[in-house]
C-alpha cells in the first residue's frame with residue numbers, strides 16, 4: 001500500500017533566503033500515529049504547512065493520500081484536517097455554525113449527523129449554540145479539533161495539540177486520537193511534551209535545523225538509544241571507587257552510599273554480573289538495588305544536543 005504521506009527531497013527556502021527545510025524524505029503509513037519532535041525553530045510548522053498546502057514548496061515532491069499537493073491541490077487538501085497551533089478565536093459565530101462552515105469549505109454536503117457526533121465526542125454538544133467568544137480556552141481547543149474533523153479527513157495534523165491545556169483535556173485528546181487511529185485515520189502530531197510522544201506515537205521523527213536526523217519505531221528507539229541505570233545502596237559508605245572497578249562505568253554518589261552503574265539497554269548484562277561479583281569479592285555489602293531506564297526525553301535531549 002502506498003504511504004498516506006510521502007515527502008521526497010523537499011526543500012524550503014523562505015523569501016529572505018533562510019533555508020528552513022533541507023532535503024526532507026519521509027513516508028508515513030495509513031493509520032499510524034507519527035510524532036514529529038524537534039527544538040524550537042527546527043522546521044516542524046514549516047513542514048506541516050507545506051504538506052497542508054499553506055506554504056509553498058521550493059523544490060521536491062509531496063503527496064497526501066496519494067495526491068500531489070501541488071498538481072492535485074484540492075484533492076490533497078480535502079484529505080487533510082489541520083489543528084493549528086494558534087487559536088483564531090474572537091468570533092460571534094456559534095460552535096455549530098463554525099463547524100458546519102468548515103465542512104462546507106471543503107465542498108462537502110451538509111452532514112448534521114456527523115457534526116453532532118463529533119461535537120458529542122468532544123464534549124461540545126451542550127455548547128453548540130454558544131458563541132465561540134464565550135467558550136473557555138480548553139473548549140476553544142476542542143472546537144479547533146471539531147473543525148479539523150468536520151470534513152472527515154483521512155489525515156489529521158495536530159500541531160502542539162496539548163500546549164497549555166489541563167491534564168483532563170490532555171487525556172481526552174489522547175483518547176480521541178487513539179479512537180481516530182482505530183478508524184484508520186493517519187495522525188501526525190508535533191509536541192514539546194515528550195511524554196506525549198512516548199505515550200501516543202507508533203513512530204518518532206526528530207527534526208533539527210531543517211533536517212530529519214532520525215525516524216524510528218518508538219519501541220526500537222527506546223531500546224536502541226536508551227540507557228539503563230543500576231543503583232546499589234551500600235550498607236557502609238565508600239570514600240572512593242575501588243580500583244577493581246576503575247574500568248567499569250561506575251560513579252559514586254557524594255555521600256558515598258550509592259554506586260551508580262550505567263549501561264546500554266541493548267548490551268547484554270554481563271557487566272552487571274561482573275560488578276556484583278567484584279563487590280562480593282571486596283566484601284562491599286549493599287542493602288538495595290534499583291534499575292531505571294532512560295525516558296524518551298533523555299534520549300531526545302541527547303540527540304538534539306549532539
Ligand SMILES: Nc1ncnc2c1ncn2[C@@H]1O[C@H](COP(=O)(O)OP(=O)(O)OP(=O)(O)O)[C@@H](O)[C@H]1O
Pocket residue numbers: 014015016018020038039040041042043044045046047
Ligand atoms: N516566513 C518566514 N520567513 C523566514 N523565515 C521563517 C519564516 N517562517 C519561519 N521561518 C524560520 O524557519 C525556521 C523554522 O520555523 P518553524 O516555525 O517551522 O519551526 P518549528 O520547528 O515549528 O518551531 P516551534 O517549535 O518553535 O514552533 C525558523 O528558524 C523560523 O525563524
